[in-house]
Amino acid sequence: MTRHAPRPHPAPLDLTTAHPLQPSWDLQLGGLGADALHLALEHGLFDHLQQFKPATQLAQHLDWHADSTGYFLELLWSQGLLERDTQHPAHYRNRPLADRHLRSDGASYCGDALMFRHRVLRETGAQLDDYLRSGLPRRTPTSVQLDQAWANAARLQIAQEQRAVTCDSACALLASLPEYPRLRRLLDLGGGPGLVAIALARQLPALSGTVFEYPQTAAVAAHNIDAAGLSARLHAQGGDLDSDDIGCGYDLIWCSSVLHFVRDLPATLQRLHAALAPGGLLVCCQAEVPQARAAAAQVLPYYLHMRLQGRHVLAEGELAGQLRDNGWCGVEQIDGVRYPVTPVTAVIARKAQE
């Protein structure tokens, strides 16, 4: 008869502490949540949930399977998009954020922008293997192709994001600067649909200025300026920022998520300096790659696509450093500014008074 030695007790385990693999599982679960949101938007689900409804009623509207609809609604509730009424069977309706941003006639609908971002992120994931094997894409689009794509974006997703997010952040940021009440001439460089220039002109009655964009995109901005009744103070100028004249004598150059795309960053910064009036202000809002891991995790997935395409995405503090080294004064930096998809860094720099 063999005798077994008594087994040692297992090391004590805190059963409620997450397993080290939990961050990997969370990444995978996030992907399914994104698919669910995309599908809900594609089918206009939030348009049907202004009032509490049971899954059976929604399933009838959308011609879906009733039980599956129940599980789907419960998932969206768990993700913070829907409210649940605990009667049996459960009834669901939009939470205020869904009513405002996800219902197609909501005040700040962002559904197309969210679906666009979803597609780009998924495509980037699908192409990652190719990028790793072959590096940068071999074909670069012509400026006409770029203009066409940006004009489409300006009509839809950029307009939705400017209305829902960017205009408020831009106005609040600029209003916090001492120069704000004295601003008279604005250049909204690469302003897309021009809604930031329009919002600023509404806040500052003495402000006039230019939205500079690729020609077809400038036409979208011109249409919006006209519709806002601001054609006497704002105009849209078509051109290529890399090669065409951007004007001069500006008190403020607002430059949001544009420097990623310029051919020669130092040369562009010099041209911006020359375009400002003495004492004029450059305000650049764009993502930089943070040093801290948690902040980087918010920025890097979104900008991976751009970096893989060879665009500039600067390191934290890099733009402010370049401006300080090249004759700009009063350079300030504000990190974590609220912006579409990921927070950005605002860099504020001044041209010296003569």
Ligand SMILES: C[S@@+](CC[C@H](N)C(=O)[O-])C[C@H]1O[C@@H](n2cnc3c(N)ncnc32)[C@H](O)[C@@H]1O
């Ligand atoms: C990411 S969008 C940003 C739009 C807007 N500033 C905002 O933050 O909502 C970049 C914009 O820069 C414009 N852009 C990029 N390169 C340009 C160039 N070389 N000339 C003119 N516009 C350009 C694009 O047309 C596009 O509208």
